[in-house]
Amino acid sequence: MGEQPKFKLLPKILNGGIAGIVGVTCVFPLDLVKTRLQNQQIGPNGERMYNSMLDCFKKTYRVEGYFGMYRGSGVNILLITPEKAIKLTANDFFRHHLTTKEGKLPVQREMMAGGLAGLCQIVVTTPMELLKIQLQDAGRVAAQAKASGKTADIPKISATSITLKLLREKGIVGLYKGTAATMLRDVSFSVVYFPLFAHLNSLGPRKADGSGEAVFWCSFLSGCASGSLAALAVNPFDVVKTRLQLLSKGAVSPVSRNSRCDYVSMCLYVE
Template sequence: GGVDRHKQFWRYFAGNLASGGAAGATSLCFVYPLDFARTRLAADVGKGATEREFTGLGDCIVKIFKSDGLKGLYQGFSVSVQGIIIYRAAYFGVYDTAKGMLPDPKNVHIVVSWMIAQTVTAVAGLVSYPFDTVRRRMMMQSGRKGADIMYKGTIDCWKKIAKDEGSKAFFKGAWSNVLRGMGGAFVLVLYDEIKKYV
């Protein structure tokens, strides 16, 4: 059983991409409203206590739900699913494939594993970052009405950012995201090391 990673490389690679992407998209369905509320609360912090829109996580979720319904809590969800599929597919798919192509995949030195994981995490983070930028922009306009709404939808958001701000705007903050991902690379390697002994 299984796919021969050397004879059927593309099938092996596609299988790793698909399983990584599916895992990311499935988990996102459940945690998205919490991520949404966290993003909104982070933007609400700089104001004085009396000017704040929300008093906490629960208040944010309730107010957005009352204002826009369940749809409001999932504002930017479709672009998030696309981004997470790309990120997780690259993260797990490329990592597992790269390790599988080594001469002895089960006995890879931890430093080599970490270097592969570091590269994969950085590439996955950069490739998926434009989706994250659009996602955050869509989240920030939830609960707004009329003239306060900047984007008609996800595609409109992509177009306006590209036209008004240029392609660099999609990558604002990407470097800090890559640095943050270093922890993710360590977790990926640690998970592999633990699997050896379990």
């Protein structure tokens, strides 16, 4: 029986970093819409700022323009490389070491490897998500303030100013608000995603170069299917995490701070 192939760390880190940057660039507008839909307040009579995903896209683009759809992306692009590198590298590392001497990896061990990878990534994911959420929600806050004539009350924020404020007031712990919810989401996601991807990917045709790797379209479709199902499974945890990590709940809530008329006027503004 031959030796198991050696685990190569550097290629895994590079692949994870590149994949993370490409992923952020492609799907960040969707993530921004997700955050705003998860954070929006509902008025006493069911009034909403956004009625649907498409409605949120249209209103955000109309008020903030194309680059408004990428509000907060700088934080993700900066931190997504270590986050994805940790996640993908840790998963491969644990899969490598949990493989039996016979070269097999039972599904229980696949899930364990995925869960441990998700646990490792929260050291980067938690502060990244915390900062990203504040920046993504800033456009909605500005729209509400403009509608009510209180633009002077909303200071401009940046990832640097938020980080320094949290470090000054709460120390490093301030950047890890919502860690438990982030852990619940990321561990659960990885437990579902990685084993499912591995099994779907193994069903497709292999490359002709003898490497044993799946062809590109098979890996791509396997990733899309696995990611969609895993995201659907953990979405309730993601909603909880997003709402826990929003730092300025009182300042942005149209229900708690403004009257029903103010809330409606804010919605009319973005229309």
